[in-house]
Amino acid sequence: MKHWVGRPVIMYCGEKPYTILRGVLRKWDAAAGVAVIGHQEIAVPFHDIVFIKALAPKERALAPVLHSVGFCLRERLQFDNAIYFKSAVTVWRGDQLVAYNTTIISHTKGSVTLQGGQHVPKGAHLFVVRSLRG
Incomplete structure (x- = not known):
């Protein structure tokens, strides 16, 4: 054996x-x-x-699951990768939760378009992404 x-x-x-x-x-x-x-x-x-x-x-492979740790999107490349990998994104405006577990469809220099068609300005909001593990 x-x-x-x-x-x-x-x-x-x-x-x-x-x-x-x-x-x-x-x-x-x-x-x-x-x-x-x-x-x-x-x-x-x-x-x-x-x-x-x-x-x-x-x-052999385990099913992909969301990481428990997230990070803030700040750079253009990070937004591009979040779109490409369809990462789960949570959007905050100060202490207020704007969108939970959504995906980014597109982004420009000043705004982001979320899955539901909602346009959110980058300067006033915080975007926290949780990538897939596995």
Whole structure:
């Protein structure tokens, strides 16, 4: 089974319903009788492993989620990237929330057009973007 070492795998362990572990097989230790999987290096005894198969490419990636940390848009390139990546943007005017979780459609030197067609001046508003992770 050493041919699985270093490859992304899915490991079925225990009895039905199986415990499913996904990740890169880090080590196959015949002396200790365990297989080590994942970045957390979980050691699984050989007698608990029912079967192992290669992880399909679509199963490897995690679904994209929003970062919990945002940053303020100030430069032209940042606005361009927010449009290109369809990033979630929150718009503030002082302490007042103007738009939540919207996207920017276009921008000029002095204004921004939001998803609903609303035009917002750049100088009077703060644009906070949260990018997608994954």
